[in-house]
Amino acid sequence: MIEVKGLTKRYRDVTAVADVTFTCAPGTVTGFLGPNGAGKSTTMRMICGLTPPTAGSATVKGVPYRRIANPGRHVGVLLDAAAQHSGRTGRETLALTARVLGVDAARVDRMLELVGLADKAARRRVGGYSLGMRQRLGIAQALIGDPSVLILDEPANGLDPEGIYWMRTLLRDFAARGGTVLLSSHLLREVEAVADRFVVIAGGRIVAEGAKEDLLSRHGGTRVRGEDPAALGAALTAAGLAFRTAEDGAFLVDAAAGDVGRAAARAGVALLELRRADGGGLEELFLSLTAGTGAAASAPAVEEAAR
Numbered sequence: 001m002i003e004v005k006g007l008t009k010r011y012r013d014v015t016a017v018a019d020v021t022f023t024c025a026p027g028t029v030t031g032f033l034g035p036n037g038a039g040k041s042t043t044m045r046m047i048c049g050l051t052p053p054t055a056g057s058a059t060v061k062g063v064p065y066r067r068i069a070n071p072g073r074h075v076g077v078l079l080d081a082a083a084q085h086s087g088r089t090g091r092e093t094l095a096l097t098a099r100v101l102g103v104d105a106a107r108v109d110r111m112l113e114l115v116g117l118a119d120k121a122a123r124r125r126v127g128g129y130s131l132g133m134r135q136r137l138g139i140a141q142a143l144i145g146d147p148s149v150l151i152l153d154e155p156a157n158g159l160d161p162e163g164i165y166w167m168r169t170l171l172r173d174f175a176a177r178g179g180t181v182l183l184s185s186h187l188l189r190e191v192e193a194v195a196d197r198f199v200v201i202a203g204g205r206i207v208a209e210g211a212k213e214d215l216l217s218r219h220g221g222t223r224v225r226g227e228d229p230a231a232l233g234a235a236l237t238a239a240g241l242a243f244r245t246a247e248d249g250a251f252l253v254d255a256a257a258g259d260v261g262r263a264a265a266r267a268g269v270a271l272l273e274l275r276r277a278d279g280g281g282l283e284e285l286f287l288s289l290t291a292g293t294g295a296a297a298s299a300p301a302v303e304e305a306a307r
């Protein structure tokens with residue numbers, strides 16, 4: 001469980017994160033989305049105790065990250081894959097993490113195997129790794145302590161299509177076993193495929209949060225066809241749901257599928273079709289929610305020596 005309450009970070013005249021509140025429950029993958037400079041990394045750094053918040057709090061498994069004894073055994077974190085020591089080999093990097101966490105050394109090879117860096121790749125220096133290989137190593141580091149929570153900032157960056165598919169399966173399996181995942185990504189289709197919940201942030205503030213199906217259907221609307229179109233239209237109107245008629249006679253309702261279904265059921269109207277209206281999906285939702293709030297629209301950043 002990750003709980004973020006009123007998290008705020010101000011850098012002199014820049015408010016990077018403003019009053020951000022959300023929860024990530026065990027067994028779920030939460031996609032953390034937002035344009036460049038929206039405040040995703042700052043929020044994740046605050047959750048992991050790397051950046052002190054100006055206000056608010058964050059806990060992981062009920063405790064502030066900095067108070068967790070041996071945090072790597074509980075929380076796997078990947079915030080910056082480029083931050084690894086370039087002079088060590090992949091295997092040395094992972095062996096060191098295992099030693100620090102007090103993890104059985106046998107897990108090093110298992111993790112290298114899992115992330116596709118066994119054998120030759122494991123013996124190469126990290127300085128010669130591609131971005132995708134660094135990400136894989138970072139994921140291995142995050143997983144080696146056998147944590148129940150994963151916090152990953154842009155983990156799919158640099159991964160090839162096979163790597164992205166592999167990571168999606170890995171995260172879904174992790175959540176299916178009761179794990180909690182928070183991941184940020186720019187790859188909207190990837191997030192749509194892997195996450196069951198979204199938190200969308202823009203200009204430091206949350207602009208949308210909720211279950212994927214809910215958010216997408218609320219935004220794109222619902223397509224519904226009834227056996228008796230006139231009765232269905234009357235039922236929707238009675239429920240206060242606005243709709244228009246599509247070319248094929250179906251109704252496109254500006255509401256979630258559940259609301260539409262319930263309105264029809266109350267009026268006893270049989271439905272022939274009830275589904276999310278085809279729209280741009282997550283991309284359209286993202287663009288409409290974050291319009292004008294990107295990095296270009298926010299105040300210029302004031303760099304601080306120490307983050």
Ligand SMILES: Nc1ncnc2c1ncn2[C@@H]1O[C@H](COP(=O)(O)OP(=O)(O)OP(=O)(O)O)[C@@H](O)[C@H]1O
Binds near residue numbers: 014043306
């Ligand atoms: N150390 C710092 N000093 C000053 N401003 C900062 C600092 N760190 C972040 N910011 C500012 O805070 C805002 C949020 O940045 P953050 O890196 O959290 O965004 P992000 O959503 O992760 O962006 P991206 O997708 O581009 O990585 C930006 O305006 C950024 O310039």
